[in-house]
Amino acid sequence: MKFMNRLKQNKDISTDSDIISAQSALVDNPDGVAFDIRDLNLYYDDFQALKDINMEIKDRSVTAFIGPSGCGKSTLLRCLNRMNDLIESSRVEGEIIHKGQNINSPDTDVVKLRTEIGMVFQQPNPFPKSIFDNAAYGLVCQGHKNKSFLREAVEEALIKAALWDEVKDHLKRNADSLSGGQQQRLCIARAIALNPEIILMDEPTSALDPIATSRIEDLITQLKQEYTIVIVTHSMSQAARVSDETAFFLLGDLIEFDTTDNIFQNPRDSRTEDYISGKFG
């Protein structure tokens, strides 16, 4: 029932190819769930940063993680593409089911997983390479060499990231020469170029001015037609504007997870209410 609706939704605004990929996503995630997180615990040495997290992150929607600093939002986000592997002291327990597989299992092809799940960081971090090379990086790493294929893919990604018009004449320029907001959109383009199913964003606008922020927010709203987006944010208004569902964390616990409307209008937990009304944080 649910995914029939979703399919309909997609039909209204998207092209045929989108429907095909939507269908394939339906096959991959039969229940419309991108991540099924079960009893997830994460420790940095002795410190437990995530406590018994259970949640389902929906396909093709925007899920926002909110909560005061240090509550484990970034940590959970990094679990979703195994970036916590890079932190030597971290240790994970529990399962994250993605496409029927537990991504925490040692058999997971982490490299492949990360091409399917893109990530955008808090600070724009383009490589000190040309704009083109940045956007093409993931594809080149996958072994794509064909120039015209790369050019098309880069153009498509930059168009989707709403950056193409600004950079199309400067593709050879170093990415450092872009403004912060442009750099962040380039980082999004870089992730999109791999045609991922999911994009994880860790406070993608916290280093940007209001205008650049609203451009990125518009972009997120557009991208959610095609991608599952998980976004960490400190801005209540941003969560309210862009997300469909919101999860509120406190000291490593998932306090409340519901539709964004419910979280902001009828929070069930008093701590959620206190947080969104600015009583602490």
Add this chain to the structure above:
Amino acid sequence: MTNSRKFKNFLRSGSTLLATLLVVFVLVSVIAYIFSNGWGTLDASMFSGDYYATNILARTDESIEALEAGSFDRPAALDADIPFSSNYGFAIRDEVNRENNKVQSLVYVDPNSPLAHNMVIATAGNKQGKKAPFEVGTTLLVVDALDLEGNRTSHGQRKGESAEELVAALDETIAITGYQSQIPGGGIRGPIISTLILIGMSMLFSMPIALSAAIYLQRLAKDNRFTRAIRTSINLLAGVPSIIFGMMGITVIFPIVQALGVDGLSLLLGSLTMSIMLLPILIRQSEEALASVPPSYTMASLALGATETQTLFKVVLPAALPGILSAFLLGISRVIGESAALIFTIGTAVNEAPSLTGSGSTLAVLIWNLMGGETPNFRLASAVSLVILAIVLILNITVKIIVGFTRKEETKKVF
């Protein structure tokens, strides 16, 4: 209160300024000294010439007893105070050469001078019978001639005559039978080649190892006691005086090189010793270069599904390149400047045609050599120092250009 603070402040900034000025003064005077001594000695022949002087004993070839004097015109361009022999067509003057000896050098040789054509080398050896070189720059020791009565006489520096006296005496002769000359030494072609070979081989051996070690320590090794022990020992090794490495070279590496079939002191032994000596500092510098690459690049690359290896080669190493290049440059400068470790391993004698398996002397060892004897040759040593300074300067500029080239686009703001 404020006054005493002002005074203390003045004292502090005054003393640091003074110290800085002192350092600058010392540096400038050292360089000025080297310049004033070395500049006049530098010329093109120094870079191509042999280090050791060649003695030539020349005489007329078999067919003729003696070469008759002719009548030559003094070239207009020749300075008026330089003695010119109109009988035999050459100009000669007294000077002090690169090797710090008083000599009489040929300044001009007429193309038709009998001495330039009909003399052969009489010294035994494979050059015997070949045409003797009578060229500008050669020093003339003694000339054998026949005087107006047909008796043999000898003239020149050997006979205690000045250039002017030699020319005057030769005007009183009718023919020439032979001469002794010397192609001056003091050329640094050999040491330059030795230095280049040593730089090339040392960097070839050490840089790949240093880079691999730096990559291991910086990116692969877990931060545990073992890694810390390695780091500490590398830092300790970087402070070991080079003469100790020289001793290690001759005691430890020598047998290894010998087993490879290279006996005696050799540039190979020297470059292996240098490589080991350079490792700690190259590892440290390369590690710093790698550490300076923002971790966010690595994160971004891995998050885009790049492997560790791809991340290393496509993102980290290119970003660390300026630092790695300066490590490379530092290594080269160390090789150029090293003498203590090399004296034991490549020897001190200049080799005119150095090879990897032969001994030799680098520019720095040559300076040590020149300054070490009973009569230190300040002038040639200064000239060699200038060459070293120039090489280091050129290297620095090259690296700056390369780094500037790779960084050029970053600085341009597009929007």
